[in-house]
Amino acid sequence: MxxxxxxxxxxxxxxxxxxxxxxxxxxxxxxxxxxxxxxxxxxxxxxxxxxxxxxxxxxxxxxxxxxxxxxxxxxxxxxxELREQEGQLTGSVRVGAPDGVANFLLPQVTAALCDANPGLEVQIVAQPRVFNLSRREADMAIAVSPPKTGRLTVQKITDYHLHLAATRSYLQQHPPIRELADVAGHRIVGYIPDLIFDSELDYLSEVGAARVTLASNSVVVQLNWLRTGAGLGIVHDFAMPFAPGLVKVLPDRLALRRSFYLVRHGDDRRNARLSRFAGLLAEGVRAELARLEAL
CATH class of the missing domain: 1.10.10.10 (Winged helix-like DNA-binding domain superfamily/Winged helix DNA-binding domain)
Incomplete structure (x- = not known):
């Protein structure tokens, strides 16, 4: 063999x-x-x-x-190790992430890492699911809740925030929303209920909506529906700058907070290259998220 x-x-x-x-x-x-x-x-x-x-x-x-x-x-x-240039990361690293992180945070962060490390190659696997690191679907993954099983190491990266949002045109053309109870009379954009892969993404009970009229397992699809004025939906604050036509709805009444975690296989703790990349990735995600949420 x-x-x-x-x-x-x-x-x-x-x-x-x-x-x-x-x-x-x-x-x-x-x-x-x-x-x-x-x-x-x-x-x-x-x-x-x-x-x-x-x-x-x-x-x-x-x-x-x-x-x-x-x-x-x-x-x-x-x-x-043989190829590595002094003080720089080299080789390929594959990162798994939900599509919201993959689309709105990781491109800027990983591009900056590659600028600083010309021998580095980064692959982003953007899928709304939990990654199997034991089978090496990715070298590391970003998750919205810490896994409970498996030989894994978990590092909390940072908290992030979400709000109910819609376009001004949608809000002008539909009944006013003065209380959370008023949301029930509006079209809701959100996740497909039976495809929600993590309970942290189940926002329906907090929104007070009985059903989702326009549903997708993709955050990007949901955001594009909202940009067209199709309804109300929960939006990551860090994604709001990418959809400037959206405004927050009842921000003082409904503000959600969730967390991102960096998950790695337990055996990778001894891998200096991946550990260094993981540290830089987490640092970059924290900085980029803070920048976008402040816009």
Whole structure:
């Protein structure tokens, strides 16, 4: 068994399909399937459970994956140490984040990090869900609540604030909102209830709305609805500068506060490069959030 076999195994395990892994590796899925079958034959055990849904890891595959990830990290760290320029970060770092953070905070922060570290490459995975760091879907992730399980390290980055908002034109064309009870008579923009991936994002009870008329799992889609005057919705204060037509509604009656957390795999505490990047990322997010909320 050689490293190339392990590299292919990891790609299939993460993508859970030959097609997805083949795209990532730029390798024909049929060829990849034969390579995986040959690896299983060499090891004398099935690494995957095949089904119509794709390739899931067997018990033997789970054990191999844990060791393969350690080997992958060791190789990456060794290569990066050799390439690293004095005082600068190099190599690739993948950050997972909800799409609000990914769209309104991380672009500015990570661009500044790359300006200061020309050998650094940053990938942002913007998806409204919890990331599986054990499977290395990302090197680190930003979350809206600290995870309760898993071999993870969690660092609180900062608090952030949200308010009810709408366009002036919407407010002028619809019944006045003087109390929270008045919200019930308005069209609400928000999350799809059964796709809310974290209870911290369930704002309905605090808004006092019975249902969401225009719903999306994407914060950006919600913001664009609100920008068109489609209704009322909860908006991050740090996103308000990107939608200058929006105004806060009942800011003295309804003000929400939530927190961002930086989550990393427990084994990465010994990785000086990722630890340094994590510190700079958290510092940058705090500064950029404070700047945008003050506008």
């Amino acid at each position: 050689n490293w190339d076999d392990i590299r292919l195994f990891l790609a299939v395990a993460r993508a859970e399909s030959l097609t997805g892994a083949g795209k990532a590796l730029r390798l024909d899925p049929a060829t990849l399937g034969r390579r995986i079958a040959r690896l299983e034959e060499t090891l004398g055990t099935a690494l995957f459970v095949r089904s119509p849904r794709g390739y899931g890891l067997s018990e033997a595959g789970e054990r191999l994956m844990a060791r393969a990830i350690h080997a992958e990290q060791a190789l990456q760290e060794g290569a990066e």
